Amino acid sequence: MASLHPSLLSSFWSAPMLEANLLIFLYLAGALALGLLLGYERAYHGRAAGMRTYGIVCMASTALTVFCGYPGFWWGGGHMPVSIDPTRVIQGIVTGVGFLGAGVIMKEGLNISGLTTAASIWASSAIGVLVGLGFFGAGILMTLLLLALMMWAPKLEARLPSRRAMGVVLGFRPGFEPHESTLKTTIREWGYVVAEGSLNISATQHAIQWNFVMVALRSRPVPNSLFELSRTLRKVEGVDSLQISHARN
Numbered sequence: 151m152a153s154l155h156p157s158l159l160s161s162f163w164s165a166p167m168l169e170a171n172l173l174i175f176l177y178l179a180g181a182l183a184l185g186l187l188l189g190y191e192r193a194y195h196g197r198a199a200g201m202r203t204y205g206i207v208c209m210a211s212t213a214l215t216v217f218c219g220y221p222g223f224w225w226g227g228g229h230m231p232v233s234i235d236p237t238r239v240i241q242g243i244v245t246g247v248g249f250l251g252a253g254v255i256m257k258e259g260l261n262i263s264g265l266t267t268a269a270s271i272w273a274s275s276a277i278g279v280l281v282g283l284g285f286f287g288a289g290i291l292m293t294l295l296l297l298a299l300m301m302w303a304p305k306l307e308a309r310l311p312s313r314r315a316m317g318v319v320l321g322f323r324p325g326f327e328p329h330e331s332t333l334k335t336t337i338r339e340w341g342y343v344v345a346e347g348s349l350n351i352s353a354t355q356h357a358i359q360w361n362f363v364m365v366a367l368r369s370r371p372v373p374n375s376l377f378e379l380s381r382t383l384r385k386v387e388g389v390d391s392l393q394i395s396h397a398r399n
Contacts, residue, residue, distance in 0.1 A: 156197070161227055161229075162226040162284055163227035163286075164226075165225065166223070166227070167227065167284075167287075168287060169181070170220050170223045170285070171286070171287030171291070172287070173331055173383065174213075174216055174217065174280075174285060174288040175287070175288055175291045175292075177212050177216045178209050178213060178292055178295060179295070180212075180214055180215075180290070180293065181208045181368075182205050182208065182209045182295060182299070182300030183210070184204070184208055185189060185201075185203045185204040185205035185207065185208025185209060186201045186204065186303075187202035187350050188204045188208070189202065189203060189204030189205055190307070190310065191350060193307055193312055194310075194311070194312050194313055195312060196216055196312075196313055196315030196345075196363075196365050196397065198247075200266075200307060201268070201306070201307050201366075202266045202300065202303045202307075203265045203266050203269045205229075205303065206266070206269040206270055206272075206273045206296065206299065207269050207273070207298055208291070208307045209273065209295065210269075210272060210273035210275075210276040211276075211363075211364070212276070213273075213276040213280055213288070213292055214240060214244060214276050214279060215280070217280065217283055217285060218237065218278070223284070223285075224323060225283065225284045225285045234315050237298050240279055241360075243275050243278070243279065243311075244272070244275060246277040246377070247271060248270050248272060249393035251268030251271045251272045252268065255268050255310040259359070266300070270300065273292075273296055276292065277289050277293055277296075279290050280292060288318060290326065304367075311369035312369060313364050313365055313366045313367070313368070314365075314396070315345070315363055315364070315365045315366070315367065315396070315397040316327060316363065316365075316376070316379060316394055316396060316397055317361075317362075317363055317394065317395050317396070317397035318360075318361070318363070318364055318383065318391040318393070318394050319337070319359065319361045319364055319391075319392070319393035319394075320359065320360045320361075320383065320386070320389055320391075320394075321357060321358075321359045321390050321391030322357060322358045322360075322388045322389060322390055322391060323348060323357065323384075323390035324357045324359075324361070324370045324390075325356070325386055326358070326387075326388035326390075327358070328358060328360065328388055330349075331341075333360075333386065336386060337364055340362065340371060340372065340373060340382065341367050342365060342366055342369055342371060343364065343365055343367055344362050344363070344364055344365075345362070345364065345365050347364040348362045348363040349362040350363070357390070363397050376395070376396070378395055379394055380392060380394055389394055
């Protein structure tokens with residue numbers, strides 16, 4: 151590394167360097183917009199990875215790629231001798247942080263948690279790479295975008311129309327034989343549909359239990375809340391026990 155000198159420090163904030171950071175910021179903003187669009191499509195269909203997760207991953211991937219197009223600006227454009235390939239170092243960082251992020255993802259029943267945390271951990275490595283290469287402005291802007299995304303995207307997502315998904319476990323009374331078509335018709339009358347491939351049936355010598363995901367056909371079906379659905383499902387013929395929770399599948 152070159153010795154610390156005022157001219158070297160000022161090179162990080164020179165006009166060409168600021169222009170490069172601004173252009174990288176525009177890349178990040180565009181990637182964020184595309185990621186949010188993809189994430190909303192997934193969130194609308196009740197999937198676990200929503201707008202925040204897709205926005206973070208898309209933006210961080212751009213950050214880890216776009217800097218390769220500006221090698222002349224690395225380390226303030228000081229033309230320091232490079233004895234190693236920085237991209238190989240970055241590859242190791244991304245791989246290692248990916249395993250770290252996987253450790254915070256938890257699945258309990260039909261609910262998945264920790265996806266946004268894992269994505270934000272991985273994205274923080276992109277911020278570190280940007281700062282490590284001297285793109286201080288882009289690193290600061292990406293940090294601000296991530297903070298805004300984490301704080302305000304849930305409020306935006308809650309205001310947009312979506313189809314909520316519920317995980318349901320129905321236990322039927324001993325000796326009762328439920329009919330799939332009858333239950334599906336009843337649920338559809340409420341404004342829901344049983345997600346294809348989610349039905350899981352277990353049975354003992356005395357009773358049958360159904361485990362499935364029901365997805366709303368519109369943004370605000372009736373019944374809507376967990377309490378209303380719980381009361382309505384308990385009235386279904388033959389139901390002896392019930393477990394219901396929000397499902398992000």
